[in-house]
Amino acid sequence: MGQGHKLSKEYYCNEDVVALAADLLGKELFTCIEGSLCSGIIVETEAYKGPEDLGSHAYGGRRTARNETMYAEGGVIYMYVCYGIHDMLNVVTGPEASSHAILIRAARPVQGLEQMRERRMLFNDDKRLCKGPGSLAKAFGLNKAHDKLPLSGDLVWIEERTELVKPGDIVRAPRVGLNIIEPYRSVPWRFYLRDCPFVSARNRRAEQG
DNA sequence: GCGACGATCATCT
DNA sequence: GATGATCGTCGCG
Numbered sequence: 275m276g277q278g279h280k281l282s283k284e285y286y287c288n289e290d291v292v293a294l295a296a297d298l299l300g301k302e303l304f305t306c307i308e309g310s311l312c313s314g315i316i317v318e319t320e321a322y323k324g325p326e327d328l329g330s331h332a333y334g335g336r337r338t339a340r341n342e343t344m345y346a347e348g349g350v351i352y353m354y355v356c357y358g359i360h361d362m363l364n365v366v367t368g369p370e371a372s373s374h375a376i377l378i379r380a381a382r383p384v385q386g387l388e389q390m391r392e393r394r395m396l397f398n399d400d401k402r403l404c405k406g407p408g409s410l411a412k413a414f415g416l417n418k419a420h421d422k423l424p425l426s427g428d429l430v431w432i433e434e435r436t437e438l439v440k441p442g443d444i445v446r447a448p449r450v451g452l453n454i455i456e457p458y459r460s461v462p463w464r465f466y467l468r469d470c471p472f473v474s475a476r477n478r479r480a481e482q483g
Numbered sequence: 484g485c486g487a488c489g490a491t492c493a494t495c496t
Numbered sequence: 497g498a499t500g501a502t503c504g505t506c507g508c509g
Binding site for chain 3: 492
């Protein structure tokens with residue numbers, strides 16, 4: 275299994291979802307689904323900041339059957355279906371009812387490459403296995419049925435790593451694919467590792483160091 | 484490498 | 497009935 279240890283409950287309960295989104299870079303995501311262990315280093319995330327964020331499903335305190343999990347205490351995953359086709363993996367953060375979440379957009383595969391290739395039906399380009407949120411969830415075997423699973427369990431979790439990500443390695447940029455008005459269209463709440471070939475490049479807009 | 488486009492359906496109005 | 501936190505494919509050059 276992993277050599278590190280799982281991130282703690284307290285880690286996920288941090289109220290600063292934007293800082294957490296940056297901090298998740300370099301951590302190792304694991305799933306053990308249908309008996310096969312897969313893992314990868316998180317290289318791209320986006321923060322969705324509670325009721326104030328026009329880009330969030332929880333904007334304005336909106337609470338429906340779909341997004342109910344966003345209101346849970348930090349440390350569970352929020353899964354939903356996008357465009358009727360793709361499942362998205364989010365990490366719920368903050369205290370109960372704060373409705374913060376972090377979309378995990380890309381990872382560098384580490385363990386379970388064969389299983390990932392099989393799930394993605396992609397056998398000749400490992401850089402693309404977990405590139406983009408829909409691809410990542412599929413490679414890790416996650417779908418809407420896994421909504422609300424705790425990150426303290428044995429099906430999906432995230433581990434600390436000893437290697438540090440230096441602040442200079444992190445790029446801040448506007449989030450991808452949001453058809454919303456300013457200022458939340460351009461607020462730089464997407465984070466990814468500079469020059470990393472596993473990061474999704476689609477819809478890239480103006481970037482900051 | 485990049486832009487355009489269509490697929491496809493849970494969810495909400 | 498309209499929408500969308502996307503992706504793979506195609507054409508281009």
